[in-house]
Amino acid sequence: MRRLGRFILALLRELADESAYERHLAAHGRAHSGAEWRRFSEERQRARYAMPRCC
């Protein structure tokens, strides 16, 4: 059950881009801040919303 819970949380964090943001901070050696999140999410959303969504 604990493994399932961990998996569900990890999936939700991936879908919510929270894991991607953590990876972004680690990859660039930066600390979390409002400005950093805005920079990250703008770049990510720009790429995401250039792709068609499935019907």
Next chain:
Amino acid sequence: MKLLTGLFWSAVAGAAALCLGAIALHRGEHINSIWLVLAAACSYATGYRFYSKFLAARVLALDDRRATPAERLRDGQDFEPTNKWILLGHHFAAIAGPGPLVGPVLAAQFGYLPGTLWIIIGAVLGGAAQDFVILFASMRRDGKSLGQMAREEIGKVAGFTALITVLLIMIIMLAVMALVVVNALKGSPWGAFTIAATIPIALFMGLYLRYWRPAKVLECSAIGCLLVMAAIFAGRSVAQSAALAPLFTLGAMALAIAIIVYGFLASALPVWLLLAPRGYLSTFVKLGVILMLGVGILFVRPQLQLPAFTRFVDGTGPIFAGKIFPFCFITIACGSISGFHALIASGTTPKMIAKEGHARPIGYGSMLLESFVAIMAMIAACVLQPGVYFAVNSPPVTVGATPAAAVATISSWGFPVTVTDMTNLARDVGEQTLFNRTGGAPSLALGMAHIFARGGGGRAVIGFWYHFAIMFEALFILTILDTGTRVGRFMLQDFLGHAWKPLGRTSWMPGVVATSAVIVAAWGYFLIQGVRDPLGGINSLWPLYGTANQLLAAIALCVATTILLKMHGAKYLWITCAPLAWLVAVTFTAAWQKIFSPVPAIGFLAQADRLEASLRAGAAADPAATQTLIFNARLDAVLCGVFLALVTTILLDSMRVWVGILRGTRDARVCEAPYVLSELRAEEL
């Protein structure tokens, strides 16, 4: 151990055959939905265990020692090795749209059997194989898109034609999805209020994430979900309020205009303000509701009320006209095979696969899950009394404009229903009427509400569940609408940028506004056409969309066939060629009938001729409106013809390449990224 495994899989395959046989041969008494669930689950398990393993090992030769683009090009953002189950969930969330929910509901007019068989067989042998091969191909090419692969593997003509086709198909898809929402919300103050409330909720979430609690997406989405639930509760009070109800009681045309304005604003506004928070909300609600529906069906195990076959297999269906072949297959669309999946499978996902072996559960497995969603939608539609199902889904021109006329017509088909039944049902779910709610969304919501209410609460809560289901459907259809409009704008800007550079700049506001307006006007035109259509719009637009979607799948299969041919010669050609041949037969027949059938309910040209004759005879009530209907029918015929011409171009171009490869006169080298040994450790995932 090997013997036990063999016995186990023999039992699963036997159970699949038994359940499929049971639902195919069962006649007379009602069948329990659990037979459909078991038939699907056992068929998927067998297909996954044997067919996908064969594809992975023999055909695609997946190699876990070979570094994937996620490892080689790792950048912490787009390219990132990701746990396979998380990526499966991510990919499934991306491919699961309203198509597999609405398509089976509409196809249920033939009865539960034709649609169910096609959903299961089509997914195992066609859709899942297509997704898997395209995902594999994109992964071996550093995450290239379908258009790029078509250009590199087939040629420039195929690549350019694929891009144009995608843009046109998106316009039709957006129009038909918007029409589904319009038909679900017209005359429904409860539904309209709930959906309207999601816009300020999304704006609040956008501000919350950007300024108040940056990066707290899960926390923000949880608040958003609670606010949406509160909006559903508040919707009942709004619908009962003498002052507020008229404000939210909108006709089809008013709703269509509101959705067009929304689409334009969403395309032009910054992504963080509306699209992104709405996207997060929609994803979580979608996954949650699909899970709830699965659990609900297993818990309640409802009986199917619709028969295996209805009388409408003869092509005289009230929801859409046409026989099982080809119209059942194009109506189901994404539930068994979808061209749009190829776009997703050649987008984000291949850039995140850690090991090549993961492509099997992600590519093949996700499509099986999507197909299971379609089975659940079929069950939800079929648990309704057939009379209720047809009363909700039939346009007034087919069954009669008054409730008394509609129930008399539907009862005469052998599906008894009374005005009292429909009035009581409408009152239970908090609607003024449930007649003439074409589009599939309301009947799906009724079926879901029926299942959820039987899980606990009964009639007292059916209104809440109905509007919960409507909110869920409308929320993620609108998410597709706003995203699709934006993507269409980018594609158009990309094209126009070649003619005049400023138009290609996504930061130049006049260009953004102009191209957004063009895209919105394009799908908005077809939406208005659907709203004005006396047959309800779904009769003409859904087959057009279904044909287009399956034609896109044909393009993906052309690319996949070319790649398999280059890898193995003719040996494994049947894997993609068999579904391709089937799709070509289905879509070309459907498109031909939609253009040239002499039956006005099917053929666009026959429909235009009939209207013209009535105009000439002076029998048309509104000559100007009839002129518009004639123009629209001819426009639909032309569009159908354009789809056919575009796909024929790609097909012929592909065949030219295939013949060249088989004769040895053409370079058969695949355009894969170089082999690099993987150094990724298991603990890194």
